[in-house]
Amino acid sequence: MANSITKLHQTLHGYQNGHQLLASSLALSLAAKRILLFQSDLTGSLENGFESYLTGYPIIESNIYVFARTWYAPEMERPGCVWTHSLILDYADLGKFSDLYFLNEFFVRPSSGDFKSYMNQITLDKTPANVEHPQDNYSPSLKALLTSVYKYSEQTILIPTISAAQYEADIIRLWSEQWPRLRRAFKFCTGSLNLKALDEEEFDVQIIPDRSTSSIARQSSNSVTVNIKDTLVEEWTSVFDRYRKEDIRKFLWTFGADIEGKRANYIPLVRLFESVNSKQFELAEVNSYVNEYFPDIDKGRFLKKNLYGSSSILPVSEKELIQYLVSNGETSMVNFEELHVLDRVIQLVNDKKLSVKEIGDLFQHLSNYSLDNNFWNKLDVNGDLVFSLLERDAQLAPLIIRTWPSIAEDKRAWTLDYPIQKNILEVLKYESIEIFEILRSVLASRSKIIFDFRNTFGSRVSLYTLDLLNSGKGEQIAEEWIEYVVKHDNALEEWFWQNKRLKQKPIYMVLFKYLTPNKLERLQLEQKELVGAFELVKNGATRDFANVTACKILALGFADSSRENSFLVERMFSHVYQEVCLNRMSDVVWKYFTKEYQIRDYSGFFNPFALLSFFQKSRRSEFNVESWDVGRQLIVKAVNQFVRNSWPLQSFLETFFNKKEFREALLYCYTFEKGIRLIEKLLAKVDENKLKLNKEQLEIIRKVLS
Secondary structure, three states, X not given: OOOOOOEEXXXXXXXXXXXXXXXXXXXXXXXXXXXXXXXXXXXXXXXXXXXXXXXXXXXXXXOEEEEEEEEEOXXXXXXXXXXXXXXXXXXXXXXXXXXXXXXXXXXXXXXXXXXXXXXXXXXXXOOHHHOOOOOOOOOHHHHHHHHHHHHOOOOEEEEEEOOOOOOHHHHHHHHXXXXXXXXXXXXXXXXXOOOOEEOOEEOOEEEEEHHHHHHHHHHOOOEXXXXXXXXXXXXXXXXXXXXXXXXXXXXXXXXXXXXXXXXXXXXXXXXXXXXXXXXXXXXXXXXXXXXXXXXXXXXXXXXXXXXXXXXOOOOOOHHHHHHHHHHOOOOOOOOOOOOOHHHHHHHHHHOOOOOHHHHHHHHHHHOOOOOOHHHHHHOOOOHHHHHHHHHHOHHHHHHHHHHOHHHHHOHHHHXXXXXXXXXHHHHHHOOOOXXXXXXXXXXXXXXXXXXXXXXXXXXXXXXXXXXXXXOOOOOOOOHHHHHHHHHHOOHHHHHHHHOOOOOOHHHHHHHHHHOOHHHHHHOXXXXXXXXXXXXXXXXXXXXXXXXXXXXXXXHHHHHOOOHHHHHHHHHHHHHHHHHHHOOOOOHHHHHOOOOOOOOOOOOOOOOOOOOOHHHHOOOHHHOOXXXXXXXXXXXXXXXXXXXXXXXXXXXXXXXXXXXXXXHHHHHHHOOOHHHHHHHHXXXXXXXXXXXXXXXXXXXXXXXXXX
């Protein structure tokens, strides 16, 4: 790593009427002076092998780090005196060197009373990268040290030894391998004669004399004593054998930048490095480490951005990465907004990098996130995709319909599962959307959701349905819905009132199919309209349908005694009678009106026609109506209506228009007194030429009069 500074500050502490600061190349705060004074003094009684040791610690309030070497000073008259030469590095400068071992060469033990050289900044006269560390490989002792320091990351590491120098190179190497934020927080001493602490925080690593192990351990509130030679090296340290030191360091330095400078974060970063660079790379493994070690969404943000961002360092495609992020349930530690995940989803969709199924899968999981209109507006999607999304997640309906309201006009929307349709309808209820094109699609789909539309939007749904039926566009409408609208929905009468002159054949077909005579009567249709409707329907309809329709209209005629209703009887009776006589309609007629019995008078009433040859051939007792004779039963029903209601005689002639039914009607009238009177009136009107008879009727009348 290139050197970007040329100066180091320094201080010298030693004995002069007490241990004190003898020289300094920079102005120090009072707090910094106190810390330096204390930390530069001998930590306890001198031990053989500990005549010289290293110390490293930060002074946080001054943003500086102190790397110092202490020497025992036996030349001083007072026992226990030491010299301590401290190198002062700004926090910013501490991260500019790949290997910190080169700093050792700047330590100088005072040899006289001249301390002026310690008052000057130190000029770097060579590139630090060219200063070789005496231990460039990862020795067993270094790996043991790495294992201990980071395995017991929350404890003070006490390492008993016979010499301060024994692990000095390892500790500097360990310190050098740390990223800047960890470097400046790391506190160590290779010659702790008593427990070392700063602001009541114990130093991370302390090399202690063998024979002082117990006493120093008792001084600590949270320590672990480590025998380097007996330490079982953990598997994770093998990463240093398999990968280049430069690559590991680059990773640690890059991604340690926004991670707390704690020992606890070292193993996670090393494991992540190995996972990212492994030939057997698995995204799930990387995610597992991130989730385990950095679960807080605000921790390791730069690392997460580089792992999961659009310029990810991971050996996966953007498509794979997004699919994993969105679909994996263990990504709560990731800030989707900061990683622009939704924008990246949009880009993948718009670039056609995803299949419909893949997009559907993504959006099924994205339903857990807040997808606003801005998201949907940016998507370049087609109908197939939208319907796929709706099928997979009904909860997307509100956003989809608000963004693409025309989707509701597509028949496919109303062939989706019913709960999805309900969600779409719920959105439409609160949107200012014209519903008639939507209704056309709903009706074409034959979905039962149409009943919910009726409940939501009122009678206009039924009125629109009737409009379609009237215009002949109702062939795709579900029978169940048509039946409901025609038989049970009060909107039918409203529609008829609004469309008096606009009704066409299809609407009459529906009416005659579903309505009983009573319900037809409630529509208050004029008799001429009903008859005209029958003529429309009869052409093209099946015989059975025409026959049923004729019966219903005839029933309306029979149901009312008003003179106008005779028109319905005179126009429908002949059709019904002829079909009955041809055995094409039998008991179906009695579904719509009741049978009637013959009128029976007292046996001795005067019959002026008794001697006429026409009636003599069919005497009174001979006009019998058998149970099977539907034709004669109809004659009885119709004649009774004319007699009872005094309907016009011309209407009588129109009703019994054909020869057979006219003859039967006269014969039945002959059998009772009121019938005789009807015949008398008929003959009188004929004689006065006030009635119009057809040829066959005229022939029968002549026979009566002959």
